[in-house]
Structure formats: C-alpha cells, structure tokens
Amino acid sequence: MSVNEPKITESGNFITLAATPEDKALLAAIAKQDGNSSQSAVVRRLIREEAKRRSITGEVPMMEG
Numbered sequence: 001m002s003v004n005e006p007k008i009t010e011s012g013n014f015i016t017l018a019a020t021p022e023d024k025a026l027l028a029a030i031a032k033q034d035g036n037s038s039q040s041a042v043v044r045r046l047i048r049e050e051a052k053r054r055s056i057t058g059e060v061p062m063m064e065g
Helices: 021-033 039-053
Strands: none
16 A cells, blocks of 8 residues: 555545546556556546636535545
C-alpha cells in the first residue's frame, strides 16, 4: 500500500471512471514511468497536480452523486 493510499471506509472512497482503451494504455504507461505506481495513485496525483495548477486549495465540499 502506498503512503498516500487512502483508507477505505464503510461508505467507500471510490469513483467510477469511464476510459477508452487508449486512455487505459496511457494511464498504464504513466504508472510504469512512475516506477510501477498503482493506476489509482497516478490518478490521485494527477488530480492534485491539476488542482494546484488551478489554485484550488483547502477542503472542497464533497459533491453528492
């Protein structure tokens, strides 16, 4: 388990992602370049990097749905 791996709670911490085969291949390639990181870790990192790029900081309320 990665140091940044979230703990799964009873209500879950999962999101569902629809991806094309090309998207999945690109994600796998990024994970491999990152030292065989899990794809979940890569997605979390990309989300954090994009939030930083957009200057989104602090606690953001959870979205329903």
